Amino acid sequence: MSMSSKKSSGESIIPDSAVVVKVTSVISPFHIRIYQKESYSKKLDELSGKIQKYMKRKKFDDSSTHTEVHLLDPVIVRTKIDKDVHSPAWWCRGIITNPSDVENIQYNVFLPDYGISLVLPSDNCVVTPRHTFSDEYLTFSVGLHNVIPAVTELTVKDDQQITLILQSEWSAAAIQFTKDLLVASQCIYFDSCAFDGENKQYGEFYLLIDDEIISLSETLVSNLFAVYLDNDLLRVIDDPKYNDKSQIVHFDNGNIEIYKKTDANVINGKPNLKTHNKHKRIFRNTIEKDLQKILIKSNVKCAQFKAVADARFAFGIHQVLNSKYITRPKLIQSYIWPAIAKGLNVVAISPPDSGKTLGYVLPIASIIASYETLPKGTEPLALILCSSSSEVFCARALFMEYLQHYQNVKVLAGSHGISDKSFAAQVYNGCHILVATPPFLARFLTRNRKILKFHKLCHLVLDGADIILDKHFTSLGELFKIHDVIHNRDRHDLDTPLLQIVTVSRHWTSILRKFVMTSMDDPYTCIGSFMEAAVYAGIKPTLCMIKLQNKTLKVLQYIGDQPIVRRTMIICNDTDEVIKLDEFLQKHSLTTLLAHGNMTGFQLDGIKELWNISIPGRYPILICTDEVLPDLEISNIQHLIHYSIPRSTKSKFYYRFSTLMDNWKTSSGNSTCELIILLDETSELQISGVVDTMEKLGMKVSVDLRNTVERVAYFLDMQKKEYAICEFIKSLGSCPKKNSCRYRHCVLRETDVPTTEISIGDTAKLLLTYQHDATHYSARILEYIKAENSETVVCSIEKHTELYSKIQKYYSKRDNRRISRTINVGGIYTLEHTVDSFQRVQILDIVEKDKEDMPNVASVRCIDSGERISRVRVSRLLEIPEELEIWSSNIVEVFITNLAPFDLEYVWNRHAENMVHKWLKEYLNSTSYACGKVQLCLGNTIWLNTLEIRTKLIGYPDLVCSNLKTVLLEEQQALENNNHLHSLYALCKAGGLTSINGKKLPWTEQVN
Structure with a gap:
C-alpha cells in the first residue's frame, strides 16, 4: 500500500515507512504491544492449523496437563466447552508469567500471538517443549522514540510559572492519556526508527482521530507529559558535573528552558520544544466530550452500555452489527438501549443523526426476535408511529435489515398512498411490528375497524414526537381514544402485557411535556442537547x-x-x-x-x-x-x-x-x-x-x-446572492426549515433575471430530462407559444449540440484538464461525469469541508441535462474557459404550482413519486409531448399551472391525453395549496421585481 495517500488536513503527515497496526495492550508509552494488521489473520490461521495438528499428533489427554509448570514455560492453551474460559481461540500459544492462585492451581498466561493475558486453570494449559513452533510471535512490544517522561508543578507566582520535572517513569496520568488517545483512534500507524540491544523497536505512532492525523509523541509533549530528548537536553543529562540527574524544565510564555534544581541559572540553550494548546483541547474533546452530552432524569438507574456487546441483543442482530463493523453505540443509544431492555418508558431528545432511530429499533427488534413463539394473526406487538412517510420507510428498512435472520418476524409499513385493500392483505399475512404515520393509521382503522387489534401491544414508539403532537394531534387522539391503541398502558390481568411507551424527538416542547406527564409513568428521560436540556429545565x-x-x-x-x-x-x-x-x-x-x-x-x-x-x-x-x-x-x-x-x-x-x-x-x-x-x-x-x-x-x-x-x-x-432560491420555497411557497436552511428565501431583482425569453401566460412545450419528485422536473424547452399573439418560438437544438462538441473537444487535450483552485457556491465548472465525457456543472452548496475549513465535497447541478449530484469531490471540478461558461442553456427547472403533499408533509413520498413515474411512462411516448402554461419565471426556473401530455393529430387540434394536477388530486396523492403562487408573487414584490420579460406580475396590487 502506498503511504503517500496517508495524509490529513492537519500538519502531521505519515511517513512512507509507517505500517498499520493494532494495539493490544499498553503498559506505558515505552511498552506498547502491537501487531501488524496486514496478513495478521492469514498468519494466525496458519499458526492455528499447526497447533491443532500438533495437539492431534501428540494425542494429549487430561492427564498430560498435570505436568509441573514453571515460570516462563511455553504452553498450549486449550478451551474447554464446560469451562468458563474466554480464550480467543480453541488452541493458542501461551507463556506462564506467574501463578495467580496457588491453592486453586491457576496461572497468569500471556498469549503472545494475541498480546493479552488470561488467568487460567492448570488443566487448560499443556506444557510443550521450547522451540516446538518456529513461528515468530505475532505481537511484539514497541516504545516511543526520543522522548522523556515528565510531570508538572505549578509555581504560585504572579507569572504563574509551570515547572516540568523529568522522570524515569511515566506518570499514571500520562499512561491513561496515551490509552485514551489509542482507544479514540480510528486507525493507528507505527513508524519504526531505532532498535535497542534486545532488538526492541522504538518509533513514532500516528493516530487518525476525527479525520485528523496526530503524532503521539508530539501530543504528549504538547500536553506537558513529556519532553523531547534533543541534543541540548542530552548534554545536560550526560554531563558528569551534575550528579543530580533529576532535571526540571520551566514553562513561561510559550518557551521551555532547562534548569538544574539547585541552580537558577540557565545551563544550556533552549531546546526545540513547542506547545500546541489547540491540539490539547482537540484531543480532550475527542476523548471526553461524550461524558458531557446527556442529561438523565429517572427514578430508576440503568447502567450505560459502553460496547454493543453489552446490549446482548439477539444473536442474528449481532451478526448484522458485526458485518457493519459497529462495535460501539452512539452516546444516546448507550443510555436508551438498557432502559428499553429493562421495560422502562423512555423519552429521548437529541439532534438529527445522533442515532435515535436505531436507539429503539435494535432493542425492540431483539425482544421480538427472542420470542419462542410469535402470535399469529393481526395483533401487532410493536407500533411505531412516525412523523412522515419518509421516516416510516426509514424505520421499516432498519427493522428489516437487522431482522434479516428472523424471517418469521413480519414488519409492515403504512403511509399515505397504500390502498386499504393492499394494506389489509399484508396485515392478514402477519403483523408483529407495524410502522405507520398517525393520519394513515387513523383513516385505515376508521374504515376497517375489525382488522387490527392492539390487545397484545407491548411497545408504542412516537418517532418525531414533537412533530406528531404538533401536526397530527387529532389523528393521535383518535388512535388513543377511539381505537384503543394504549389499551395496555394499565395492566388488566396477568395475561395482558404492560405497554412500554418510547418517544424520540429533536425538540422538547410544551405539548410533549404535557404528553409525557399524562401518558407515561415514571419515564426514563435522556436529553442529548444542551439547548433542549435548558428548555426541559x-x-x-x-x-x-x-x-x-x-x-x-x-x-x-x-x-x-x-x-x-x-x-x-x-x-x-x-x-x-x-x-x-x-x-x-x-x-x-x-x-x-x-x-x-x-x-x-x-x-x-x-x-x-x-x-x-x-x-x-x-x-x-x-x-x-x-x-x-x-x-x-x-x-x-x-x-x-x-x-x-x-x-x-x-x-x-x-x-x-x-x-x-x-x-x-x-x-x-x-x-x-x-x-x-x-x-x-x-x-x-x-x-x-x-x-x-x-x-x-x-x-x-x-x-x-x-x-x-x-x-x-x-x-x-439578501446577502446569499450565490445561493439558489430554496427548493421548498419553489415547491411549496414556504420553507419548514428556514432557521437552519442554507439556501435563499427571497427574490433578488438582479440575480433572478430569467434565463429564457418565456413570459407569464406563455405555453411551453417540454422534453423532460429528469423527475426529481412528484412536482419538480428538469426539462429542455422545445418551443413555446406566446400568450399575446399565439406565435410559436422554436428553441434550436443545434446550439446544445455545438456546445457539447466544443466541451468534448476542449477537454480532449489533457493539458486543459486543470483542477480548479477556487471553489465557490454558484460557480460554474466542468465535471468528468463518465470517462472522457464532460459536463458543465454549477455548485449548489458545499456539503463538506476539510479540517482547514476548505471545500471538500459539493452538491452540483448539471447545467445542460438537469441532473442533480448530491456529492462530488471538489478535486474533480475542472476550470472552464469563459467562452464555454457563459454559453446559454435551454434546460430549466420546472415546478407544478398550487399542490402540496398529503397529511401536512413537506416532502413527497415514494408512492406519489412512483405514481407520477408510471403516469409519465404510460402517456409520454414518441407521438406525445409535455406542456404547461407558465405562471412565473425566475432565473433558470419556470412554474407551470399543470403538466399536460398531448398528442399531435394531423388536421385537428392537439389532443390532451392527461393532466398531472388532476390525476394527483383525484388519486388523493396531493392536496391543493392555494398559497403557493401567491407567496411567490409576494417574494417577487418584496425583491422589487414587478414584471418579467416585459410582462407585469398578476395580482401585484393585491400582494402584501
Whole structure:
C-alpha cells in the first residue's frame, strides 16, 4: 500500500515507512504491544492449523496437563466447552508469567500471538517443549522514540510559572492519556526508527482521530507529559558535573528552558520544544466530550452500555452489527438501549443523526426476535408511529435489515398512498411490528375497524414526537381514544402485557411535556442537547439590548456589589474582551478568574481546581472564551452571562448551556439558574438565532423585536446572492426549515433575471430530462407559444449540440484538464461525469469541508441535462474557459404550482413519486409531448399551472391525453395549496421585481 495517500488536513503527515497496526495492550508509552494488521489473520490461521495438528499428533489427554509448570514455560492453551474460559481461540500459544492462585492451581498466561493475558486453570494449559513452533510471535512490544517522561508543578507566582520535572517513569496520568488517545483512534500507524540491544523497536505512532492525523509523541509533549530528548537536553543529562540527574524544565510564555534544581541559572540553550494548546483541547474533546452530552432524569438507574456487546441483543442482530463493523453505540443509544431492555418508558431528545432511530429499533427488534413463539394473526406487538412517510420507510428498512435472520418476524409499513385493500392483505399475512404515520393509521382503522387489534401491544414508539403532537394531534387522539391503541398502558390481568411507551424527538416542547406527564409513568428521560436540556429545565432568560460602551457597567449592575454567593460565569467571544472585562471588574474590587485560548492546558487545569475549591460567599467570577469551555469541564454554573454571542455557528452558543447542567439533574421545569444575554449594535448577525432561542425558553417576544428580527433576517438572506432560491420555497411557497436552511428565501431583482425569453401566460412545450419528485422536473424547452399573439418560438437544438462538441473537444487535450483552485457556491465548472465525457456543472452548496475549513465535497447541478449530484469531490471540478461558461442553456427547472403533499408533509413520498413515474411512462411516448402554461419565471426556473401530455393529430387540434394536477388530486396523492403562487408573487414584490420579460406580475396590487 502506498503511504503517500496517508495524509490529513492537519500538519502531521505519515511517513512512507509507517505500517498499520493494532494495539493490544499498553503498559506505558515505552511498552506498547502491537501487531501488524496486514496478513495478521492469514498468519494466525496458519499458526492455528499447526497447533491443532500438533495437539492431534501428540494425542494429549487430561492427564498430560498435570505436568509441573514453571515460570516462563511455553504452553498450549486449550478451551474447554464446560469451562468458563474466554480464550480467543480453541488452541493458542501461551507463556506462564506467574501463578495467580496457588491453592486453586491457576496461572497468569500471556498469549503472545494475541498480546493479552488470561488467568487460567492448570488443566487448560499443556506444557510443550521450547522451540516446538518456529513461528515468530505475532505481537511484539514497541516504545516511543526520543522522548522523556515528565510531570508538572505549578509555581504560585504572579507569572504563574509551570515547572516540568523529568522522570524515569511515566506518570499514571500520562499512561491513561496515551490509552485514551489509542482507544479514540480510528486507525493507528507505527513508524519504526531505532532498535535497542534486545532488538526492541522504538518509533513514532500516528493516530487518525476525527479525520485528523496526530503524532503521539508530539501530543504528549504538547500536553506537558513529556519532553523531547534533543541534543541540548542530552548534554545536560550526560554531563558528569551534575550528579543530580533529576532535571526540571520551566514553562513561561510559550518557551521551555532547562534548569538544574539547585541552580537558577540557565545551563544550556533552549531546546526545540513547542506547545500546541489547540491540539490539547482537540484531543480532550475527542476523548471526553461524550461524558458531557446527556442529561438523565429517572427514578430508576440503568447502567450505560459502553460496547454493543453489552446490549446482548439477539444473536442474528449481532451478526448484522458485526458485518457493519459497529462495535460501539452512539452516546444516546448507550443510555436508551438498557432502559428499553429493562421495560422502562423512555423519552429521548437529541439532534438529527445522533442515532435515535436505531436507539429503539435494535432493542425492540431483539425482544421480538427472542420470542419462542410469535402470535399469529393481526395483533401487532410493536407500533411505531412516525412523523412522515419518509421516516416510516426509514424505520421499516432498519427493522428489516437487522431482522434479516428472523424471517418469521413480519414488519409492515403504512403511509399515505397504500390502498386499504393492499394494506389489509399484508396485515392478514402477519403483523408483529407495524410502522405507520398517525393520519394513515387513523383513516385505515376508521374504515376497517375489525382488522387490527392492539390487545397484545407491548411497545408504542412516537418517532418525531414533537412533530406528531404538533401536526397530527387529532389523528393521535383518535388512535388513543377511539381505537384503543394504549389499551395496555394499565395492566388488566396477568395475561395482558404492560405497554412500554418510547418517544424520540429533536425538540422538547410544551405539548410533549404535557404528553409525557399524562401518558407515561415514571419515564426514563435522556436529553442529548444542551439547548433542549435548558428548555426541559425551564430556565428563564433575560435579554438585554444595550450599546457596546455600556456593556461593562451593565455586567456590574447584574453582579452587584454583594459577596458572590452564586457560581457566576461570563462568556466572551475573544481574549481581548476577557482581559478588558477583567480589568474593569478588578477596579471594582471583584475577584475574578480568567480562562482563554492563550493559556496552556496546565494553566486551565489550575483554573478548574481553583474553581472547584471555591466556597459560597467567596466565589470568584469566571470570565472565559468559548474555546476553553471543553477543557474547563465546568457544569455547576448558577448565573451565566453571555457578554457577546459567537459569530460563527449556533453550536458554540448552545454549548455554553453545558455549564448549567448540574443544576438540572435534580429538578425539571423550575430551574433557579439565571441566564442573561447581552446584545449590542454589533450583534445583528446573531439576533435572529438568539431571539429564536429565547422563544424556545419561554420568553415572550414583543412585536417591535419580532419586526426587527425579521428585517435583519431578510437583510442577511439578501446577502446569499450565490445561493439558489430554496427548493421548498419553489415547491411549496414556504420553507419548514428556514432557521437552519442554507439556501435563499427571497427574490433578488438582479440575480433572478430569467434565463429564457418565456413570459407569464406563455405555453411551453417540454422534453423532460429528469423527475426529481412528484412536482419538480428538469426539462429542455422545445418551443413555446406566446400568450399575446399565439406565435410559436422554436428553441434550436443545434446550439446544445455545438456546445457539447466544443466541451468534448476542449477537454480532449489533457493539458486543459486543470483542477480548479477556487471553489465557490454558484460557480460554474466542468465535471468528468463518465470517462472522457464532460459536463458543465454549477455548485449548489458545499456539503463538506476539510479540517482547514476548505471545500471538500459539493452538491452540483448539471447545467445542460438537469441532473442533480448530491456529492462530488471538489478535486474533480475542472476550470472552464469563459467562452464555454457563459454559453446559454435551454434546460430549466420546472415546478407544478398550487399542490402540496398529503397529511401536512413537506416532502413527497415514494408512492406519489412512483405514481407520477408510471403516469409519465404510460402517456409520454414518441407521438406525445409535455406542456404547461407558465405562471412565473425566475432565473433558470419556470412554474407551470399543470403538466399536460398531448398528442399531435394531423388536421385537428392537439389532443390532451392527461393532466398531472388532476390525476394527483383525484388519486388523493396531493392536496391543493392555494398559497403557493401567491407567496411567490409576494417574494417577487418584496425583491422589487414587478414584471418579467416585459410582462407585469398578476395580482401585484393585491400582494402584501
